[in-house]
Amino acid sequence: MIMNQKPRAVHFGAGNIGRGFIGALLAESGYHVVFSDVNNKVVDELNKRDTYEVRILEADEGSEEITDFSAVDSHNVIAELADPNVRIVTTAVGPPILEKLAPTLAKGLQARRSAGGGPLNVIACENMVNQTQTLAKHVHTHLSPADIEWLNQHIGFANCSVDRIVPSVQLDDENPLDVGVEEFSEWAVDQTALKSEIHPPVNGMKLTDNLDGYIERKLFTLNCGHAISAYLGYVRQHHTIDEAMSDPEISRVVRGALHEGGVALVRKHKFEEQDHAAYIERILLRFANPKLKDDVKRVARQPLRKLGREDRLLGPAYLAQGYGMPIDNLAHGIAAVFLFDMPDDEEAVQLQEKVKTHGIDKTVTEHTGFEEGGDEHRKVVDAYHGLKGK
Numbered sequence: 001m002i003m004n005q006k007p008r009a010v011h012f013g014a015g016n017i018g019r020g021f022i023g024a025l026l027a028e029s030g031y032h033v034v035f036s037d038v039n040n041k042v043v044d045e046l047n048k049r050d051t052y053e054v055r056i057l058e059a060d061e062g063s064e065e066i067t068d069f070s071a072v073d074s075h076n077v078i079a080e081l082a083d084p085n086v087r088i089v090t091t092a093v094g095p096p097i098l099e100k101l102a103p104t105l106a107k108g109l110q111a112r113r114s115a116g117g118g119p120l121n122v123i124a125c126e127n128m129v130n131q132t133q134t135l136a137k138h139v140h141t142h143l144s145p146a147d148i149e150w151l152n153q154h155i156g157f158a159n160c161s162v163d164r165i166v167p168s169v170q171l172d173d174e175n176p177l178d179v180g181v182e183e184f185s186e187w188a189v190d191q192t193a194l195k196s197e198i199h200p201p202v203n204g205m206k207l208t209d210n211l212d213g214y215i216e217r218k219l220f221t222l223n224c225g226h227a228i229s230a231y232l233g234y235v236r237q238h239h240t241i242d243e244a245m246s247d248p249e250i251s252r253v254v255r256g257a258l259h260e261g262g263v264a265l266v267r268k269h270k271f272e273e274q275d276h277a278a279y280i281e282r283i284l285l286r287f288a289n290p291k292l293k294d295d296v297k298r299v300a301r302q303p304l305r306k307l308g309r310e311d312r313l314l315g316p317a318y319l320a321q322g323y324g325m326p327i328d329n330l331a332h333g334i335a336a337v338f339l340f341d342m343p344d345d346e347e348a349v350q351l352q353e354k355v356k357t358h359g360i361d362k363t364v365t366e367h368t369g370f371e372e373g374g375d376e377h378r379k380v381v382d383a384y385h386g387l388k389g390k
């Protein structure tokens with residue numbers, strides 16, 4: 001057992017958001033952060049070095065120095081999870097990875113139970129609705145009923161919404177761990193699901209009992225506009241999001257889509273109209289940040305996930321439709337997803353194969369739920385043909 005009195009946090013996924021946001025906040029808040037990653041190169045670098053920098057990529061550049069971290073590969077993380085000094089477990093690995101990570105987390109929590117370890121909270125910081133609950137379900141499949149009972153009493157699984165644009169940019173720094181981020185950040189956590197107080201409190205973590213509002217506002221606005229700018233950017237051969245947003249045709253569609261979804265979000269969550277309009281404007285400015293150099297391919301990654309019914313494109317489209325609002329710009333953005341032809345993205349390859357084999361009409365129906373002959377289906381397919389011809 002590791003006998004260090006300092007509170008520890010285990011964070012799975014030492015990538016962009018792991019090093020650039022969640023891990024950095026935990027370290028700044030007084031935790032020793034143990035990163036767990038399957039990438040041995042990152043694990044070695046994290047163990048070799050004492051610090052890395054989080055560089056703010058804005059007109060007024062600044063940087064934060066992150067210290068007090070170590071790293072383990074997934075085999076050694078089980079002992080870490082049993083350590084009573086570990087108070088919080090976070091992930092930022094990508095939604096499809098949570099199922100793969102679950103057996104290890106289950107073993108670690110079993111080891112914690114055997115060691116008589118105390119409560120802790122698990123928070124999956126992934127861009128998808130209720131991912132911590134999804135992780136909990138996967139973990140349960142690897143546990144006995146008695147373990148699950150113990151888990152229900154001692155381990156909080158709290159959903160969250162996490163927002164900070166962290167591009168995959170290789171900074172020309174000497175330290176490969178350095179990461180570039182935008183200044184803005186927001187991390188909202190469902191406090192109703194916590195099983196123990198988060199102590200020490202994490203700077204910048206907002207505890208809320210209205211998480212649904214935060215999740216939908218962020219996913220259906222920031223990620224919606226981001227995705228549309230990326231897919232249209234790809235079609236119109238732009239390389240980065242800021243470049244795409246400087247294309248008047250793209251920025252018009254993105255702004256239009258955010259307002260279509262926005263009207264519905266304001267109604268559903270009873271947001272103040274003016275506040276939401278300001279939220280949209282702030283997001284458009286964030287996209288235009290030329291220092292981020294955020295690759296359209298990163299933002300467009302995994303198009304099948306992004307076409308999920310509760311995700312950033314169809315989520316706001318169905319919401320707007322439900323309130324009888326038009327969805328012309330959202331449909332335009334959705335159409336562009338079917339043109340994302342990226343050989344090194346497995347989901348893009350699958351989608352392109354479907355379009356080739358079944359044709360665009362059927363593929364749109366399968367992935368959007370819009371019936372052939374319906375207004376929404378026609379809008380998406382017409383926009384697809386219009387974009388394809390460009």
Ligand SMILES: NC(=O)c1ccc[n+]([C@@H]2O[C@H](COP(=O)([O-])OP(=O)(O)OC[C@H]3O[C@@H](n4cnc5c(N)ncnc54)[C@H](O)[C@@H]3O)[C@@H](O)[C@H]2O)c1
Pocket residue numbers: 012013014015016017018036037038039042074092093094095097100101125126127162163164165166167
């Ligand atoms: N980058 C952003 O701007 C941003 C912002 C908010 C939320 N997110 C979300 O955060 C998550 C991660 O995104 P990212 O941009 O940091 O991706 P990334 O690819 O930079 O990082 C993911 C990391 O997870 C590691 N990993 C993969 N499988 C693993 C496993 N089984 N165990 C431990 N580590 C594993 C990878 O090696 C990689 O280091 C995604 O869900 C994303 O939607 C990203």
Ligand SMILES: O=P(O)(O)OC[C@@H](O)[C@@H](O)[C@H](O)[C@H](O)CO
Pocket residue numbers: 127162163164165166222223226227298299300301302
């Ligand atoms: O991470 P994804 O693939 O779900 O989405 C790509 C980007 O839109 C996303 O990473 C944003 O940069 C992030 O959500 C900002 O908070």
